[in-house]
Amino acid sequence: MPRTERYTVTEIKAVLQKEARRVEDCLSGCLRRDVPAGLLAAMEYSLAAGGKRVRPVLCLLSARACAPLGEDKERAILLFACALECIHTYSLIHDDLPAMDDDDFRRGKPSNHKQFGEATAILAGDALLTDAFVLMAQSADLGLKAECVLRAIALTAEAAGSAGMVGGQFLDMLYTDKKEADLADVAAMQAMKTGALLRLSCEAGATLSGAGPDRISALARYGAALGAAFQIADDILDVVGDPALLGKAVGGDAAARKATYPALLGLAASRAEAGRRAEEAAAALSAFADKDVSLLKGLADYVVSRAL
Amino acid sequence: MPRTERYTVTEIKAVLQKEARRVEDCLSGCLRRDVPAGLLAAMEYSLAAGGKRVRPVLCLLSARACAPLGEDKERAILLFACALECIHTYSLIHDDLPAMDDDDFRRGKPSNHKQFGEATAILAGDALLTDAFVLMAQSADLGLKAECVLRAIALTAEAAGSAGMVGGQFLDMLYTDKKEADLADVAAMQAMKTGALLRLSCEAGATLSGAGPDRISALARYGAALGAAFQIADDILDVVGDPALLGKAVGGDAAARKATYPALLGLAASRAEAGRRAEEAAAALSAFADKDVSLLKGLADYVVSRAL
Numbered sequence: 180m181p182r183t184e185r186y187t188v189t190e191i192k193a194v195l196q197k198e199a200r201r202v203e204d205c206l207s208g209c210l211r212r213d214v215p216a217g218l219l220a221a222m223e224y225s226l227a228a229g230g231k232r233v234r235p236v237l238c239l240l241s242a243r244a245c246a247p248l249g250e251d252k253e254r255a256i257l258l259f260a261c262a263l264e265c266i267h268t269y270s271l272i273h274d275d276l277p278a279m280d281d282d283d284f285r286r287g288k289p290s291n292h293k294q295f296g297e298a299t300a301i302l303a304g305d306a307l308l309t310d311a312f313v314l315m316a317q318s319a320d321l322g323l324k325a326e327c328v329l330r331a332i333a334l335t336a337e338a339a340g341s342a343g344m345v346g347g348q349f350l351d352m353l354y355t356d357k358k359e360a361d362l363a364d365v366a367a368m369q370a371m372k373t374g375a376l377l378r379l380s381c382e383a384g385a386t387l388s389g390a391g392p393d394r395i396s397a398l399a400r401y402g403a404a405l406g407a408a409f410q411i412a413d414d415i416l417d418v419v420g421d422p423a424l425l426g427k428a429v430g431g432d433a434a435a436r437k438a439t440y441p442a443l444l445g446l447a448a449s450r451a452e453a454g455r456r457a458e459e460a461a462a463a464l465s466a467f468a469d470k471d472v473s474l475l476k477g478l479a480d481y482v483v484s485r486a487l
Numbered sequence: 488m489p490r491t492e493r494y495t496v497t498e499i500k501a502v503l504q505k506e507a508r509r510v511e512d513c514l515s516g517c518l519r520r521d522v523p524a525g526l527l528a529a530m531e532y533s534l535a536a537g538g539k540r541v542r543p544v545l546c547l548l549s550a551r552a553c554a555p556l557g558e559d560k561e562r563a564i565l566l567f568a569c570a571l572e573c574i575h576t577y578s579l580i581h582d583d584l585p586a587m588d589d590d591d592f593r594r595g596k597p598s599n600h601k602q603f604g605e606a607t608a609i610l611a612g613d614a615l616l617t618d619a620f621v622l623m624a625q626s627a628d629l630g631l632k633a634e635c636v637l638r639a640i641a642l643t644a645e646a647a648g649s650a651g652m653v654g655g656q657f658l659d660m661l662y663t664d665k666k667e668a669d670l671a672d673v674a675a676m677q678a679m680k681t682g683a684l685l686r687l688s689c690e691a692g693a694t695l696s697g698a699g700p701d702r703i704s705a706l707a708r709y710g711a712a713l714g715a716a717f718q719i720a721d722d723i724l725d726v727v728g729d730p731a732l733l734g735k736a737v738g739g740d741a742a743a744r745k746a747t748y749p750a751l752l753g754l755a756a757s758r759a760e761a762g763r764r765a766e767e768a769a770a771a772l773s774a775f776a777d778k779d780v781s782l783l784k785g786l787a788d789y790v791v792s793r794a795l
Binding site: 217219278305311319370 | 519526527530570587604607613614616619627637638644648649650655757
């Protein structure tokens, strides 16, 4: 029977945790073993460091919202989804480097370069990024159409590359070090740095499921708005969050005088903006039957509710 | 009329230069423009820094050795070949970083991090690697079969990743810093660090041309042996080469006490080994008609002749 009532926060959390566990089961087996031991250890260290596995979970949920997948397609899309987590993990390793954000800790553990040294951290990041494309290509061997996988690979590389995530990290460094940024700059930077890969996670899931252009584009709009809401909420939590609950220190943005929504707009207006983007995410899914996307809609609420 | 006589060094050089120019014409147009200006400048700086464009040229010549390509396929494979040069260029940028080989110069110009700073150099490398996969995927839009492109993408990511180029760089750092390496270690390390991408360049060209498994595997063996010959010749030139002719300083390996063929075997035995690998490269092509591969055979001779 189609579900019409909204998901509660507890239900959403339970679903996210269950899907995250599936991703972690797959992730732990998907690194190749014929790799120099010290390099593999550094790759596994950061990949196993936890996190909510938001990107692969979004990829899976988006694919399922488009079509019932069946076991083979589920497994193939799960593999592609794990590749997205590899890309996210590489970006965290490189962002933490001394020449970049110079962070000694990540998720309560020493960051990769503190644990393994800078050279190994750079190479572990390079390897996770490159090996991610092996995993993506392999998803075609598990029964997805070559055309769909190729299209999803192109979208992923675009979202992660110079006009997406890497470009956003470049702008973030630029604004932190040298340049005054206004709200439009911050919005554009965040849309590239974190938004592009979150958007892509939804878009790739839809693409791999074999959905038509309308659904792919609706899920891309959902992912973009969700990503913006997520990032604003994250920046709010860096001001008002409880370090014990978050599992990380807060106040880093203000200390680094980073241009963020709370810094430029204040807390109240930032919360309103996060809420607006979460509504935009839900609205992007209006063409889907409610039963398919009630979970994705609930997720948009949940992302913002963390920062209220 | 089939060509039976061997190519002279002058002819080989002329062909390589002509193909390298085609690669450079394509390269200069293949970076996207909607990228933060400072990041794009750093990417273009290293991509335009020259070099012989060996990898894309090998990809093109290998494709042509398998089948007459026609204009559309040529253009598509040229685009894929340019992606291989982007990957090679990213690896040079990251290898030069202070935490890695700490090289201030590359091809007579300041290395990327000396010119743009370390953070930008790391990101320019990341972007070139990621954007390379956009280019590879785009080659399917120019008329190559999705299955062939997907297979070539998988092979490329394998050759460039943790069990290939990145893994080889990791071992190179390990042997230089800490661990005594013997000849088998050096051979295995070089096969990963430089051999894998040279081998892949030939294998990908054959794959994209639509060749059957026998020809793909023959060109992969050719590329692997050529890559080994090339690397040994390079190490010999680092001992006996003329800096003015090479366009770079020599003696760096000995100063860094790197384990190389000349260091472990001496010059004469290293030259013999380079010659043996060049012959192995030529022999791998025995199943092809001579007219198709006389150029590739000549190239194997030429690679070694530089170091005699």
